[in-house]
Amino acid sequence: MIEVAGLSKRYGEKLAVDGLTFDVRPGIVTGFLGPNGAGKSTTMRMMLGLDRPTAGDVRIDGRHYDRLTDPLTHIGALLDAKAVHGGRSAFNHLLCLAQSNGIPRARVHEVLDTVGLTAVAKKKAKGFSLGMGQRLGIAGALLGDPRILMFDEPVNGLDPEGIHWIRTLMKSLAAQGRTVFVSSHLMSEMALTADHLVVIGQGRLLADTSMADFIRENSRSYVRIRSPQREQLLDVLHRAGITVVEAGGETLEVDGHGSEEIGELAARHRIALHELSPQQASLEEAFMQLTAESVEYHAHAGPALGDPPPTAVPPPAPRRSWGDDWKKG
Amino acid sequence: MAVTQVLRSEWTKIRSVASTVWTLGLAAVVTVALGALISALSRNEFDDMSARDRLSFDPTYISFAGTSLGQLAMIVFGVLVVSNEYSTGMIRTSLAAVPRRGTFLFGKVAVATALAFAVALVTSFATFFLGQAMLGPHKVSIGDPGVLRAVIGGGLYMTLIAVFSMGVATMLRSPMLSLGILMPFFFLISAILGNVSATEKVGRFLPDQAGSRIMRVVTPLDDDVPYGPWGGLGIMALWVVLAVAGGYVSLKRRDA
Numbered sequence: 001m002i003e004v005a006g007l008s009k010r011y012g013e014k015l016a017v018d019g020l021t022f023d024v025r026p027g028i029v030t031g032f033l034g035p036n037g038a039g040k041s042t043t044m045r046m047m048l049g050l051d052r053p054t055a056g057d058v059r060i061d062g063r064h065y066d067r068l069t070d071p072l073t074h075i076g077a078l079l080d081a082k083a084v085h086g087g088r089s090a091f092n093h094l095l096c097l098a099q100s101n102g103i104p105r106a107r108v109h110e111v112l113d114t115v116g117l118t119a120v121a122k123k124k125a126k127g128f129s130l131g132m133g134q135r136l137g138i139a140g141a142l143l144g145d146p147r148i149l150m151f152d153e154p155v156n157g158l159d160p161e162g163i164h165w166i167r168t169l170m171k172s173l174a175a176q177g178r179t180v181f182v183s184s185h186l187m188s189e190m191a192l193t194a195d196h197l198v199v200i201g202q203g204r205l206l207a208d209t210s211m212a213d214f215i216r217e218n219s220r221s222y223v224r225i226r227s228p229q230r231e232q233l234l235d236v237l238h239r240a241g242i243t244v245v246e247a248g249g250e251t252l253e254v255d256g257h258g259s260e261e262i263g264e265l266a267a268r269h270r271i272a273l274h275e276l277s278p279q280q281a282s283l284e285e286a287f288m289q290l291t292a293e294s295v296e297y298h299a300h301a302g303p304a305l306g307d308p309p310p311t312a313v314p315p316p317a318p319r320r321s322w323g324d325d326w327k328k329g
Numbered sequence: 330m331a332v333t334q335v336l337r338s339e340w341t342k343i344r345s346v347a348s349t350v351w352t353l354g355l356a357a358v359v360t361v362a363l364g365a366l367i368s369a370l371s372r373n374e375f376d377d378m379s380a381r382d383r384l385s386f387d388p389t390y391i392s393f394a395g396t397s398l399g400q401l402a403m404i405v406f407g408v409l410v411v412s413n414e415y416s417t418g419m420i421r422t423s424l425a426a427v428p429r430r431g432t433f434l435f436g437k438v439a440v441a442t443a444l445a446f447a448v449a450l451v452t453s454f455a456t457f458f459l460g461q462a463m464l465g466p467h468k469v470s471i472g473d474p475g476v477l478r479a480v481i482g483g484g485l486y487m488t489l490i491a492v493f494s495m496g497v498a499t500m501l502r503s504p505m506l507s508l509g510i511l512m513p514f515f516f517l518i519s520a521i522l523g524n525v526s527a528t529e530k531v532g533r534f535l536p537d538q539a540g541s542r543i544m545r546v547v548t549p550l551d552d553d554v555p556y557g558p559w560g561g562l563g564i565m566a567l568w569v570v571l572a573v574a575g576g577y578v579s580l581k582r583r584d585a
Contacts, residue, residue, distance in 0.1 A: 049428045050421055051584040066428035070334075077425055083418040085346060092345035100338035100426045102331065140422065 001026060001179060002047060002075075002148060007056035009042050009203075016042045018203035019056070024181045026147065029174045031194030031211075032183040035291055039203040040183040041079070044152050048077055060148065070101040075148040076141030081133035086126025090117055090136050093125060094143060103144055111139040130157035138169070148179040155189055167193050187287035201291045218286035223259045225252045226275035227266070236269050237262070253279075335427055335436035343410065343440055352406035353445070356487065357452040360399030364456040367394035368463035375467055387547035388469045389479045392460020396483065396544070397516075399452070400490045400537070403445065404511045407494025410441045411576075412504035424585045434580055438495050438573060445491040450484035457483070475546040478558065482543030485562060489569050490515070493536055496572025500579050540565030 002024040009017040017039040024030045034040050045051040047058045049065035060068060060075050068074050084093055094108045112118045115135040120128070125136060134154060141149055151170070155163045170193055174180045184190050190197065190211075197214050199207040207214060222245075227233045230250060237244050237254070242262070245253040254262060259278045266273050343349050371391050378386070414420040427433040457480045461468035469476055498507040515537050522532035532538055533554055542554065542561030556564065 045421075045584070048421075048425045050424055068428070071428055072426055079421055079425070080418055083420075083422045085342075085413055085417045085419045087346045087348065088342070089345065092341060096338045096341040096345070097422065097426050098338075099341055100334050100423075102334050 001061055002181060003057075003059045003062075004043070004047070005057045005059075007043065007046060007058060008054045009039070009046060009051060010054040016203050017046070017053075020200065020203070020205050021056075022198050022205060022208045024148075024179055024198075025196070026179040027174060027177050028195040029170050029180045029182060029193050030196045030198060031190035032181060032198050032200070033187060033190055033194075033287065034183075034185065034200040034206075036185050038185075038200045040185075040200065041152055042203075043200070044077070044079060044150060044183065047150065048075075048079070050079075070103075070144065072097065072101040072103065072144035072146065074144070074146050075150060076144055076146040077150040077152075078134070078137040078141045078154055079150075079152050081130065081137040084125045084133065084136060087124055089122050089124055090128075090139075091121040093136065094139055097140055098143055101144055107143060107145070111142045114142060115139040131159060131162045134158060134162065134166075138166070146178075149173055149181070151180075151182040153183055153185070155184070155186075163189075187283040191283045199287070199290060206290055215280065215283060215286060218290050220255065220281045222279050222281075223254045223257065223262055224275060224277045224279050225254065225262060225273060226250045227252075227271055227273050229271045232269070233266060233271050233273075236265060236271065240265055251275075332432060332436065335432055336440055338427070339437045339440040342437075343444060346413065348409045348413070349406070349444075352402050352409060353448045356399045356402035356406065357448055357455070359402060360393075360395040360452050360487070361456045361459055363395030363398050364392050365395075365459045365463050368392050368460035372464050372467060381550065385547055385549045386467070387545055387549075388461065388464050388467055389457065389476050389546040390544055391464065392457050393453075393479075393483050393544045394460075395456060396487065396541070400487060401512060401516060403449070403487050403491045404494045404515060405508065406445060407441070407491035408498040408504055408507045408511065410437065411495050411498035412502060412507055415502040416504055421585050430580050431577060434499060434573075434577055438492065441495060442488060442492050446484060446488040449487035449491075450481070452487065453480050453483035469546070473546070475558075479544045479546050482558060482562060486540045486543055486565070489540055489562075489565050490537065493565075493569045493572050496569065496574075496576040499573070499576025534564060536565045536568035539568075 004020050004022050004024075007017055007020040008015065020039075020043060032040055032043070042051060046053050047060070047065065058065065065071060065075075088096075090112065091108060094111065095105065097103075098105065098108050109118070112121050115138050117132065117135055117139060120132065125133070128136065134157070138151070138154070141151070149170075151166075154166050154170075158166065170180050170182060174195070182193065194211055196210050197207060198205070199214075207218075209217070224247075225233065227250070230252070233252070234244060237252075242254055242257055245255070247253045259276050263273070263276050266276075368388075368391055375383070375386065414423055424430065424433060427436070457471070471477055471480065494507070494511055497511060498504070501507045501510070519532065519535045519537050522528040522535065523538050525532075539556065539561040542556065543558045545558065554561075
């Protein structure tokens with residue numbers, strides 16, 4: 001369990017993290033989502049006591065990070081795969097981490113095996129590919145067999161096989177009842193792994209919700225229809241009081257009605273359908289919509305989605321922000 | 330957070346990188362070889378010396394002549410032990426594993442200091458005995474008054490140079506910046522300040538000049554230095570304490 005309360009970080013004029021409050025619960029994968037520069041890594045560094053918060057508090061199992069005895073046995077983190085001395089072998093890198101937390105040497109061999117680096121354990125880390133570096137970082141996170149795991153952009157630079165491996169690993173860690181907190185700027189990646197979402201934009205909390213609720217609340221569901229009898233179908237739908245959007249080509253889109261209803265309607269009028277498919281706007285769109293809304297909020301002022309606590313100095317309204325282009329398009 | 334765990338971890342770190350062997354090896358080899366060379370040259374010069382020079386002839390100190398160059402490798406060792414963490418990004422991994430920054434820094438400094446002292450002490454004895462062998466008829470014995478103190482002091486001097494560098498590197502973080510300040514300082518600036526009469530009295534309170542007093546057995550004629558061998562080493566130790574304390578304060582306050 002990670003508890004974040006009123007967490008803020010200011011770098012000079014810029015408020016990188018602005019009054020974040022959320023909990024990360026055990027047993028599920030919690031995705032930490034935000035566009036690049038939203039403050040994800042800064043938040044994670046503050047969770048690990050690496051950066052000092054300007055205001056607020058993070059507690060790991062009820063305690064501050066620097067009050068944990070042998071912190072690697074409570075929380076393991078992959079922050080930056082390059083945070084390794086390149087001249088040191090993978091084994092020695094893990095060994096020095098293990099020793100600092102009283103973890104037995106045998107465990108080093110175990111985690112090397114888990115991440116598949118046993119064959120290169122004696123090799124210097126500077127010869128490692130990005131994927132091997134990520135695996136070494138993950139081995140470090142797993143070293144203390146911690147109840148909480150934190151991964152910052154773990155799939156960056158990995159090949160498909162590596163990405164699949166990390167997804168499976170995160171899910172199995174959560175299934176074991178551990179707390180798994182993983183950041184990404186890719187909504188599509190989160191959709192495949194996360195059960196719960198914490199979304200931030202410009203350092204502010206935008207959403208703290210289950211993945212299912214997030215999709216329901218933030219995405220449009222519609223039915224896509226293609227028919228050789230397009231004009232007839234349009235007519236029928238119109239008479240039934242159903243609004244149709246012509247989406248280019250032969251495709252029609254209908255909001256707010258089930259595919260069953262439309263299919264039966266078409267059958268009754270003996271209209272052939274080539275496609276009748278319920279669609280969900282992609283999570284990527286939902287995510288963009290959410291962040292775009294946050295930008296709107298910043299520009300006009302009003303209650304934010306995530307309801308962050310008020311800060312003494314309101315952040316200046318951004319002239320142009322992430323998501324603007326999407327709104328225009 | 331048991332201190333012994335951190336010490337073991339730091340020992341693994343220090344023994345598992347090549348720079349440790351290179352820097353300490355170089356410090357030992359350069360100190361001993363240059364000391365032997367200068368001792369051999371001094372032996373031949375002795376006969377041509379004035380009576381006055383012969384009075385302040387210090388065979389022990391001469392055998393330590395290689396220290397002036399060997400200490401540069403010690404500086405590199407001290408700088409790299411600390412700044413490697415920063416230049417590689419390892420510092421974030423290290424501080425996540427050992428979040429109490431005082432324990433982390435002092436554990437690291439303690440291990441590196443112990444290793445540097447072991448190497449420096451062996452180097453010191455080696456350079457003394459080899460130097461004396463080169464000096465032939467002008468040599469002194471380890472049992473002579475003040476000589477053992479000078480030889481052990483030579484080891485302490487080299488060690489303190491390394492620790493001073495660790496403190497400076499902790500404050501500056503960048504290896505290039507640290508070396509760029511420390512190397513010219515100890516190799517040039519200190520020597521210049523010490524030899525120009527206007528700054529001589531200030532220069533003698535610099536860490537290397539004060540500390541190197543411990544390696545002298547014969548006091549030069551017309552010597553007006555206001556401290557003895559241990560006093561000088563004490564001044565140097567004070568510099569070291571300041572550097573490490575400065576490193577601790579900046580590490581404590583900084584974001585990693």
